[in-house]
Amino acid sequence: MRRWRLQNLLFTLCIALSCVRSAAELIRVSGYEGREVQVSCPYGEGYESYEKYLCKNDCGSDDVLIKTTEAKKNRYSIHDDEQNRVFTVTISDLRRTDAGKYWCGVTRTGKDLYTEVMLEVGRDSCCDHSTKVQRYEESSVSFSCPYESEYQNSLKYICRGNQPSTCLQHALISSDTKQKGQFTLTDDMESRKFTVTITSLTQNNSGSYLCGVHGNTGLDVFSAFELEVKEWCCVMSHKLSGFVGRPVTMQCPYPPHHKDNRKFLCKGDHRKNCKDMMTSQSRFMLQEDVASSSFSVTITELKAGDAGTYWCGSDSQWSAGNYTKIQLSLDFQQTSTVMSTINVVPTFTVVEPVRSQATPIPGKEIKDATLFYSVVFIVPALLLILTFALVIIYKYKCYKVRGAGGNMNRNKTKTAETEEVISVSDIYQNQDVVYSKQRTSEPQSACQHHDDAGEAEQDSVYQNDTTTDDIYCNQISIIANRR
Numbered sequence: 383m384r385r386w387r388l389q390n391l392l393f394t395l396c397i398a399l400s401c402v403r404s405a406a407e408l409i410r411v412s413g414y415e416g417r418e419v420q421v422s423c424p425y426g427e428g429y430e431s432y433e434k435y436l437c438k439n440d441c442g443s444d445d446v447l448i449k450t451t452e453a454k455k456n457r458y459s460i461h462d463d464e465q466n467r468v469f470t471v472t473i474s475d476l477r478r479t480d481a482g483k484y485w486c487g488v489t490r491t492g493k494d495l496y497t498e499v500m501l502e503v504g505r506d507s508c509c510d511h512s513t514k515v516q517r518y519e520e521s522s523v524s525f526s527c528p529y530e531s532e533y534q535n536s537l538k539y540i541c542r543g544n545q546p547s548t549c550l551q552h553a554l555i556s557s558d559t560k561q562k563g564q565f566t567l568t569d570d571m572e573s574r575k576f577t578v579t580i581t582s583l584t585q586n587n588s589g590s591y592l593c594g595v596h597g598n599t600g601l602d603v604f605s606a607f608e609l610e611v612k613e614w615c616c617v618m619s620h621k622l623s624g625f626v627g628r629p630v631t632m633q634c635p636y637p638p639h640h641k642d643n644r645k646f647l648c649k650g651d652h653r654k655n656c657k658d659m660m661t662s663q664s665r666f667m668l669q670e671d672v673a674s675s676s677f678s679v680t681i682t683e684l685k686a687g688d689a690g691t692y693w694c695g696s697d698s699q700w701s702a703g704n705y706t707k708i709q710l711s712l713d714f715q716q717t718s719t720v721m722s723t724i725n726v727v728p729t730f731t732v733v734e735p736v737r738s739q740a741t742p743i744p745g746k747e748i749k750d751a752t753l754f755y756s757v758v759f760i761v762p763a764l765l766l767i768l769t770f771a772l773v774i775i776y777k778y779k780c781y782k783v784r785g786a787g788g789n790m791n792r793n794k795t796k797t798a799e800t801e802e803v804i805s806v807s808d809i810y811q812n813q814d815v816v817y818s819k820q821r822t823s824e825p826q827s828a829c830q831h832h833d834d835a836g837e838a839e840q841d842s843v844y845q846n847d848t849t850t851d852d853i854y855c856n857q858i859s860i861i862a863n864r865r
Contacts, residue, residue: 407497409486409499410599410600411500411501412503412600412601413504413547414503414504414505414601415476415503415504415506417547418476419472419473420470420471421436421470421499422469422470423468423469423499424467424468425488426467429488430464431464434450434460434462434488435449435450435460436485436486436487437485438483438485441485441496447471448460457474457475458471460472471486473501478503480501481501481502481503484498485497502600502601504601506545507544507545508544508545508592508604509544509604512590512608513525513605513608515608515609516610516612517610517611517612518583518611518612518615519585519614520702521583522579522580522582523579524578524580525578525580525591525593525605526577527576527577527578528574529574529576529595529603533597533603534574536596536597537558538556538557538567538595538596539553539555539556539567539594540553540554540556540578540592540594541553541554541591542554542589543590543591543592546604549594549602550596553594565578566579583611585611585612585613586611587611588610588611589608591608592605592606612702615705615707616706616707617635619709620706621709621711623710623712624684624710624712624713625713625714625715626684626685626686626712626714627684627715628715629681629684630710631679632647632692632706632710633678634694635676636676636696636704637704638675640675640704643698645670645677646695647692648692648693648694649691650690653693653705656692659692665682666679666682667682677696679694686712688712689710689712692707692709692710694708
């Protein structure tokens, strides 16, 4: 038992003695979780063929992680560069528990040679705090990145994303290059901060950035930024519509501190190529309202060529956010349609709205158009249907009246025919009587005789029809007078 304790004491003493010689050769290594790290261990001349290894803690037999006699073991691999007298151990898939003290060892007779290694493992994400910055397209932005005095001569750089382990490899610019594309890096050692400027911003520049300072030992130091690049535009952007030949008014607000600036309206798809309309067109009239920090531009008589994109503002430097973008569209008035509507439906009056210089409201125009087309098309259709229904009813009633009249006529015709047949027969009978008594009687007595005979006969046929008696009497009288 005492012997075992003595051996451990001697081993610890040997390590301590060897470390005194190599204390100045302390190797510091750092890496990030999930990544890999390489531990490079130099050795002296003459030990090229000796066995090398990496161990942890007290470097007991169970603490040896890998030796040159085995190329790979678990998460460890080793390579000996005998020409440069350096053997390298790679630790993959780093974990936070891997952090701590290691030993690079060279096996030899007697006591081995040791070099101390200190491994630091950091989290591969940054950072707990991030500075948020907003800019507009085509403008520029600057990131200010402070550092400690010990890093004055260290490498400075910036990268996209928030992954420290790959930031230096994917650096957009570093203090070695100073200028690269739209990126510029300046280092102010007195104030101990370096500044990265990005010019001509686009929306593609939006995202996370890391300012990094490369440490000679240990992990790099980072500052995080979150950049949002907004589309270059205006205080407001809206659409406006008008009619050819009519006026239209555009409203343009401006910042209160621009009240003394020159106000203008220009036309063009982009602000860089727009034409100032206030100096080239007499139909454009500008009126300012200082109290409301706005001005209006009225086009007195719209033309078809006036449609397009307009920009109104009060900043000649075209600072983003100080402008109003207006998309003007035009329609043609349809007078003939309105007149025909008035003729077809006289009970409705179509009144054309008088447009003031105020900005037309698209929603109101849609409602007016809906009402207009309702008057033009729906009302005439309803009137036509009503008229058609009245005609059908009228014809139906006429048809019923005619049918009833026809039945009455047919009844009257049959009665007349019957009366005619009977009347003719009676006439013949009466004539026989007249002729038989003509020579012996006077016309008046003949008539009287006829009346007596007629009354007897008509009682059985006509039932006292006095009208027929008169006809017989008149006929007999006429015949008597002729003779």
